[in-house]
Amino acid sequence: MQTLTTEKQHHESRQGEAYAPFSADPNQYDRLFYIESYGCQMNFADSEVVASILQDQGYGATRLPDQADLILLNTCSIREKAEQTVRKRLTEFKQLKREKKGLLIGVLGCMAERLKSKFLEEERLVDLVVGPDAYRTLPQLIDEAGTGQKAVNVLLSRDETYADIAPVRLSSNGVSAFVSIMRGCNNMCSFCVVPFTRGRERSRDNSSILGECSDLFEKGYREVTLLGQNVDSYHYTPASGSNSINFAQLLEQVARISPQLRVRFSTSHPKDITDEVLHTMARFSNICRYIHLPVQSGSTRVLQLMNRTYTREWYKAKVDRILELLPDCGISSDIIAGFCTETEEDHQDTLDIMRYSRYDFSYMFFYSERPGTLAQRRYADDIPETVKKERLQQIVAVQNELSLLSNQQDIGKVFEVLIEGNSKRDDQAWMGRNTQNKVLVFPKTEKILKPGDYVQVKVDACTQATLLGSLVTE
Numbered sequence: 475m476q477t478l479t480t481e482k483q484h485h486e487s488r489q490g491e492a493y494a495p496f497s498a499d500p501n502q503y504d505r506l507f508y509i510e511s512y513g514c515q516m517n518f519a520d521s522e523v524v525a526s527i528l529q530d531q532g533y534g535a536t537r538l539p540d541q542a543d544l545i546l547l548n549t550c551s552i553r554e555k556a557e558q559t560v561r562k563r564l565t566e567f568k569q570l571k572r573e574k575k576g577l578l579i580g581v582l583g584c585m586a587e588r589l590k591s592k593f594l595e596e597e598r599l600v601d602l603v604v605g606p607d608a609y610r611t612l613p614q615l616i617d618e619a620g621t622g623q624k625a626v627n628v629l630l631s632r633d634e635t636y637a638d639i640a641p642v643r644l645s646s647n648g649v650s651a652f653v654s655i656m657r658g659c660n661n662m663c664s665f666c667v668v669p670f671t672r673g674r675e676r677s678r679d680n681s682s683i684l685g686e687c688s689d690l691f692e693k694g695y696r697e698v699t700l701l702g703q704n705v706d707s708y709h710y711t712p713a714s715g716s717n718s719i720n721f722a723q724l725l726e727q728v729a730r731i732s733p734q735l736r737v738r739f740s741t742s743h744p745k746d747i748t749d750e751v752l753h754t755m756a757r758f759s760n761i762c763r764y765i766h767l768p769v770q771s772g773s774t775r776v777l778q779l780m781n782r783t784y785t786r787e788w789y790k791a792k793v794d795r796i797l798e799l800l801p802d803c804g805i806s807s808d809i810i811a812g813f814c815t816e817t818e819e820d821h822q823d824t825l826d827i828m829r830y831s832r833y834d835f836s837y838m839f840f841y842s843e844r845p846g847t848l849a850q851r852r853y854a855d856d857i858p859e860t861v862k863k864e865r866l867q868q869i870v871a872v873q874n875e876l877s878l879l880s881n882q883q884d885i886g887k888v889f890e891v892l893i894e895g896n897s898k899r900d901d902q903a904w905m906g907r908n909t910q911n912k913v914l915v916f917p918k919t920e921k922i923l924k925p926g927d928y929v930q931v932k933v934d935a936c937t938q939a940t941l942l943g944s945l946v947t948e
């Protein structure tokens with residue numbers, strides 16, 4: 475069986491198992507923290523905000539949990555399995571807690587928000603439970619926990635965006651960075667826990683977004699990915715009373731920072747991505763030709779139950795429109811197998827829409843019922859696990875075919891590639907991406923290059939996941 479994409483990799487193949495950040499010099503700080511992140515890129519971005527808040531309190535980051543005075547897990551609730559992974563990890567910290575007096579263990583993020591103080595009853599070694607909108611109160615909560623009390627803050631906010639906090643870039647490659655532009659989600663997809671764990675949607679001040687992106691560019695970064703659960707509903711009204719700014723306008727402002735700065739974004743809800751966004755992309759060659767456009771299901775009936783608010787035909791028309799305005803645009807998707815009541819015919823519709831959309835890449839999951847969601851309250855989780863898994867395997871098989879086909883069609887083409895670093899398998903080769911977000915690997919030559927450089931690479935061969943090429947010399 476093919477490896478399935480897990481939540482750990484969601485939205486960024488580069489992100490590893492949960493990361494431990496850079497190690498600070500233990501002598502430089504009085505106290506050290508260790509943080510591990512799970513889930514989507516937004517959670518990873520939040521950990522960088524948390525690191526900034528802790529650094530201001532004199533905490534240094536360490537990669538080694540046994541060195542830390544504070545261990546934090548930034549958690550995800552999207553699927554049952556994501557929560558199990560965190561619980562397992564927590565039990566691994568039990569021994570450390572026994573050995574080190576005063577060690578504090580905190581749970582942050584979506585699982586903290588979902589379970590609230592129940593977490594403290596279920597997992598006795600946890601000292602702190604902090605929801606995604608309460609990170610500014612971490613210093614007080616840590617003090618409280620230090621006195622032996624359990625500390626909890628899971629209040630959700632209508633306006634918190636951490637706009638003024640400069641994230642500490644943990645485990646970054648120095649070339650590409652993620653920038654949160656909004657928080658929360660107002661869509662109510664029936665399968666999804668996010669609206670409950672992240673609260674109402676709110677957009678971040680565009681001037682602080684532009685400030686962060688310009689700063690990254692000046693520090694040598696060459697790619698920013700604007701993050702939100704539904705970026706196309708970005709909407710910010712500056713206090714000065716000037717006109718409000720939508721996502722297309724924000725994209726343009728970020729793209730104007732420099733033609734040398736690539737701009738990406740994620741995620742687009744198919745119902746919200748506008749022609750204005752597509753036209754803006756077409757006008758700026760540094761806005762990458764790549765859209766993550768999660769379909770979830772190819773069956774109109776299932777889409778309706780999922781509350782996705784578009785039909786199969788509407789989605790297909792959106793794909794047509796993207797390719798009409800941006801003929802070389804890469805498209806990827808998220809797909810759920812075995813949602814409530816899904817028939818074999820519905821499943822075939824999903825395989826069919828994948829072929830129609832010719833996704834370069836997909837994140838594929840089987841349905842996992844989440845407590846409190848609309849689907850859990852309204853529909854029975856009635857597809858047997860064996861059927862879910864079988865369908866998922868078929869979805870993965872179709873995606874593998876499509877990915878290979880898409881890569882084969884690139885053989886012979888020349889792409890502009892932004893170098894990110896050494897190839898994982900071979901330090902005599904560089905790894906980078908083209909505008910479509912495909913990974914290219916090519917041998918180093920005598921030409922002196924470094925991460926952050928743009929080069930022209932000709933594709934000579936491919937695997938399902940990677941384009942293999944050679945440097946084009948002028």
Ligand code: SAH
Nearest residue numbers: 665666703741768808809810839840841842
């Ligand atoms: N805001 C993004 C998705 C965020 S969650 C969007 O609307 O596209 C990332 C993906 O996890 C979703 O696109 C969906 O495919 C998957 N997912 C969410 N809830 C799930 C569940 N209960 N079971 C299985 N997969 C789920």
Ligand code: SF4
Nearest residue numbers: 659661663666668703
């Ligand atoms: Fe979840 Fe839907 Fe919001 Fe995405 S748009 S986070 S799937 S509710």
Ligand code: F3S
Nearest residue numbers: 513514550551552584
């Ligand atoms: Fe998971 Fe929360 Fe993101 S549930 S996918 S970490 S918003």
